[in-house]
Amino acid sequence: MIKKIFELIESAKKVLIITHVNPDGDTLGSACALKSYIGEKADILLQVSKGKSYPEIYSFMPYLNEAKTLENVENIYDTVICVDVASVDRIVENAREIFNNAKVTINIDHHKTNRGFADYNHILGGISSTGEVLYEMFEVQKKEITLEMANSIYVAILTDTGCFKYETVTPRTLEIAAKLAKIGVDTASIARKCYDLKSKAMVMFQAYCVTNAKLICNDKIAYTLVKTKDMEKFGAKDEHTEGICEVLRSMKPVELAFVLKEAGNNSTKVSMRSKEKDVTEIAKKFNGGGHIRAAGCTIKKPVDEALICLLEEAKKHI
Ligand SMILES: [Mn+2]
Numbered sequence: 001m002i003k004k005i006f007e008l009i010e011s012a013k014k015v016l017i018i019t020h021v022n023p024d025g026d027t028l029g030s031a032c033a034l035k036s037y038i039g040e041k042a043d044i045l046l047q048v049s050k051g052k053s054y055p056e057i058y059s060f061m062p063y064l065n066e067a068k069t070l071e072n073v074e075n076i077y078d079t080v081i082c083v084d085v086a087s088v089d090r091i092v093e094n095a096r097e098i099f100n101n102a103k104v105t106i107n108i109d110h111h112k113t114n115r116g117f118a119d120y121n122h123i124l125g126g127i128s129s130t131g132e133v134l135y136e137m138f139e140v141q142k143k144e145i146t147l148e149m150a151n152s153i154y155v156a157i158l159t160d161t162g163c164f165k166y167e168t169v170t171p172r173t174l175e176i177a178a179k180l181a182k183i184g185v186d187t188a189s190i191a192r193k194c195y196d197l198k199s200k201a202m203v204m205f206q207a208y209c210v211t212n213a214k215l216i217c218n219d220k221i222a223y224t225l226v227k228t229k230d231m232e233k234f235g236a237k238d239e240h241t242e243g244i245c246e247v248l249r250s251m252k253p254v255e256l257a258f259v260l261k262e263a264g265n266n267s268t269k270v271s272m273r274s275k276e277k278d279v280t281e282i283a284k285k286f287n288g289g290g291h292i293r294a295a296g297c298t299i300k301k302p303v304d305e306a307l308i309c310l311l312e313e314a315k316k317h318i
Contacts (some may be wrong), residue, residue: 001122002137008104008120012079015042016068016102018095020085022238023047023054025159025194027084028061030108030130032152034081035063037143043068043077047095055239060193061155062148070094079104082118084130084156086111086289108133113280113289128168131156135176150183154190162246163191166293205236209244209259219253220318221311225303226261241271245294249273256282256314260303268299268306277317285313 009015017034019027023046031044044067046054054064068074070093080102085091086109091099099105107118110133112125124133131153138145145153157177161169164177181187213224226241234240241261248257256274263269270286272279272295279295280288286309288297299306 001120002140005106005108005120005122005137006141006143008079008106009038009081012104013041014077015079015081016073016077016098017042017044018080018082018085018091018099019044019046020082020090021047021092023058024084024242025058026129026131026156028054028058028064029152029154029156029159030083030134031067032061032063033131033134033149033156034083036146036148036152037138043073045069045073045095045098047090047092052238055242056199057194057197058155061152073098075101077102079106080118081106081108083108083134084111085109086114088117108137111289111291113284126168128166128170128173129157129160131160132173132176135180145180145183147184150180150185151190154180154185154187155194158187158190159194163195168291199240201235201237202240205231205234205240206244206247208234209241210247213248215251215254216311217315217318219251220255221258221314222248222251222254222256223258223260223307223311224248225307226259227303228262228264245271245273249275255318258310258314260307260310262303263298266300266302268301268303269296270299270306270310271296282310282313282317286310 015038017031019031035042035044044063046067046069048069075098080099105118107121109123110127110130114123127133135153209224213222215222245257245259259271261269274293278292283289283295283297286297286299290296
């Protein structure tokens with residue numbers, strides 16, 4: 001399959017690399033590495049709506065400022081490659097049209113819940129990140145990994161492992177990180193850019209959300225509600241809620257952490273994290289998905305009602 005994917009990339013005329021909605025470091029890093037490898041004939045698509053962009057902390061990465069958005073992307077691609085896209089529902093609006101129209105569709109991912117929705121699927125469920133999957137693909141096919149590619153893959157692995165903290169980190173993951181460092185990746189500088197250059201609004205807003213968190217079931221469950229009016233008060237953007245759930249989980253007794261965010265049209269976006277439990281079990285109940293310790297879903301109810309349904313389900317897992 002890997003060889004075939006490289007042959008398809010070779011023979012493609014115009015390639016669109018699709019990142020997932022609410023792009024994170026893994027999808028962006030993987031897309032940048034691929035774009036860097038493929039060159040001129042590839043474009044990256046950010047699935048962001050009007051006026052929105054990718055999280056500003058990733059602005060140091062190449063190609064993102066010239067990336068297409070849902071607003072300006074044209075239906076001109078014969079080949080589409082999805083990176084870190086867990087399911088076809090994560091391809092939205094006109095991007096779905098482009099995906100359906102493409103002669104060749106390729107899906108490179110590490111989500112266990114990915115069912116293989118493309119013509120060619122290379123999914124290694126359980127591997128740390130799509131960045132790691134991609135690294136192995138380049139290495140197996142003996143493709144040169146340039147410093148630019150290495151930097152992007154490093155961002156993908158670093159951010160999707162929460163700085164090499166999760167169980168998904170294997171000796172191989174660390175070996176790959178070492179190989180990337182040997183290519184010349186400045187690991188300290190990338191860590192600083194990803195974690196220590198957050199906007200003031202982000203840190204202040206996160207502190208506010210953490211302060212308002214509730215702990216229930218002997219402090220085993222922590223949750224907080226993110227309301228649009230509060231975000232406006234702090235000047236917080238959508239991306240600024242990233243990381244709140246991890247802070248809630250970091251409290252010693254907490255096993256399950258939830259962030260419930262107003263998402264418009266009376267729906268609520270839920271992020272969930274756990275220390276030990278498999279949160280995909282909870283996410284799946286609401287048609288969501290993700291990883292064992294980090295998952296999400298959207299509940300089509302206002303935030304206060306969504307909370308009741310979610311806690312009812314979560315308590316079954318405690
Ligand atoms: Mn990922």
